[in-house]
Amino acid sequence: MKQIAKVVVDVPVMQTNQPYDYAIPPTLIDRLQVGMRVEVPFGPRHIQGFIVAIVNEPDFEGELKEIIRPLDLEPVLTKELLQLGEDMADQVYAYRIHCYQTMLPPVMKAKYEKEFYLLDGHQAEDVQIVFQGEDVISWDRALEIEALPQLLEWKKQNIVDIRYLVKSKARVKKKTVYQKNISPSEIEEEMNQLSKQAKSQRALLEVLMAIEPEAWLTREQFREQFDIMPRTLQIAVEKGWMITEDKEVYRDPLKNRHFAQTEAKVLNEGQQIAYQAVKEKIDSNQHDVFLLKGVTGSGKTEVYLQLIGEVLAQNKTALMLVPEIALTPQMVHQFKGRFGGEVAVMHSRLSTGEKYDEWRKIKRGEARVVVGARSSIFSPVENLGIVIIDEEHETTYKQEENPKYHARNVAIYRAKYNHCPVVLGSATPSLESRARAQKNVFHLLELTERANQQAMPDVRIIDMREEFQSNNRGNFSQILQDKIRDRIDKKEQTVLLLNKRGYSSFIMCRDCGYVHECPNCDISMTFHMDTKGMKCHYCGHEEPVPNRCPKCQGNQFRYYGTGTQKVESELQELFPDARIIRMDVDTTRKKGDHERLLAAFGRGDADILLGTQMIAKGLDFPNITLVGVINADTSLSLPDFRSSEKTFQLLTQVSGRAGRSDLVGEVIVQSFNPDHYAIRYAQNHNYDGFYRQEMALRHQSGYPPYYFTTQITVSDLDEKKAQTKIYEINAKLRNKLEGQTIILGPSRSSIARMNNRYYFQLLIKYKQKENLHEVLKEILDASQKDNAKGLYISIDTEPVNFF
């Protein structure tokens, strides 16, 4: 009986979404399991693949190739994740291999290397010189010694051939540890035989007398605790006093930090009702989706914590998703403080080694609670008891690159599979989720009051048009200035938000109006005050500010847009004595910057925290009594049907940072559209009112949640080719789609050229899927040939950002 492995290979083309059959060589029969990575031959190359099934009969007729070797000792993907990857690939129009790779830490993605090897019987002298007595030489080495042309020539003459290797980048960190291997009486004997000069050895023997027989100690521990140097340890090993081993250790980014234990709070009535409803589902192993809608500061986090506590008590595991920027030390502290070492934390600021280690802790069941950003929804936990998504309305839960999955959908998939509840929490739920609760697809749970009985902060809207008329051209209205002054004097803290969504600073020629654009993209370049340079945020192109206008040779530029740096200097001028912390992409570039700045503000090292969107979430500092929004409406004017929703959410979230403890909070919102409904409803903390009005508008214009949307984008270096293709797709869709489907476009994308590629798009709106899925699959299948020529087609279901 021959064993056959079905392998999804690392070749992203549509046909390979189906697994390939490989023979399992006899030596590997007992070692290979479903979910392991393997190295397999594919054409002339060796590539990585995932075993998705092991069967007895092949589907493929013909000679099967053999698996070369396993890349893992045990499966890295569970049965659940294998199934999820297959279904997800289908739903989001992605390659199965990309789905599997997305589920694993980046170090586990294969790295391919090439090497030349000698074919038999060619030992000519010049060949020997290159190979230096070995029978292989790596591609890199060949490049280094400039032997590449020669080797390629030999390849033509059949003297050498090329082989492709799969290299694993995953490295386990190891440390040498020591254990004593000598009894007390032997120690005495050794002491007696030592010469008087051997002081350090004597000292070590004394230590060995004192320590526990089972203890494993590192070199650092010997040095720090007992002042014993590595050299002495080595002698001890040679003499057989100690044994040594290389033990695996985890890279723990938080190892030097202490988390004070926190206790569960007594839940208030609203929290208790919410907790109880979810707990019932946990107890009875039932799937359900809850939408926990709680005003800012209502204590949603405490509900999450106690639910996770319950899940752990029942010997299950928990997934807790938090937006990347809300994953602050404060947030982490809440979880580590309650559950200690049971918690693994996953976010993009970890090094790849740290990510790998956190992942292994989860895989081995050593950490049963995962707190992390979007991709941690794929954590290899088993026996899942709850999935929680905090700030569920955040669009960052949707991945914008392939595979274009939404973590909320993956959460529901996994919870169904594991028969457990999902909790979606937010003060400002997405319209989609709120509407689903309306239809009882989700269960609505509400917390309508703040946990500490504190009133919601008073929000005042300032009409900036009037400020302009009264000749205040700055960024700060008179009232906001007065309030800031007042807080500085009272030693209370202020948070200032600069709404930068859809917004950047650029330069324009004062004489002819020329705007400096990126040479690769049809978009103006962003001016950066710190480097005094221009940068394109789409392709990364950088250049200095031009001396003269390329169009009219004028040398006067106007700097547009309110960069945080510019606002900061204005603020410092207004309040020379104020201590200001600025938080934006420029000040949080390095690992740990974000944490450091927030910690400093939390300690009271500054009076004002000035920042972009990244400060709107998760801050829970008692001394913040004033929140100012400098420009409420920059996000209103985006060409995106969600712009009102996003503005409402942002204003509500940032207002919620004020007055969370005993001190009363106050919010000042500056706007040029003070009567806009998104701003008015945010002022009154009226989510329900906003929801009703926005739903009416969406209904009228036929947008989600009344319609589903799918966007198709085509891009190519050649503008004509991209354009022809989108029209071809358009024709096919209109011809084949049934039911009430609406197609918007085709049109140029609003950034028509990016990195020298031209983009065209169309948007499909539909109520029922009908045959849409099949038609889209056909289009993708047919795109294979184009793909190879550099024309890309991408399908995005429920896009969250419209350009």
Ligand SMILES: Nc1ncnc2c1ncn2[C@@H]1O[C@H](COP(=O)(O)OP(=O)(O)OP(=O)(O)O)[C@@H](O)[C@H]1O
């Ligand atoms: N039952 C309780 N008794 C006393 N204090 C509580 C209780 N529950 C929560 N708190 C406190 O109330 C404050 C706000 O809670 P929390 O940060 O969980 O709110 P939240 O709903 O997550 O808010 P946001 O949406 O603004 O992040 C915290 O300081 C928390 O410690």
Ligand SMILES: [Zn+2]
């Ligand atoms: Zn000019």
Ligand SMILES: [Zn+2]
């Ligand atoms: Zn560019």
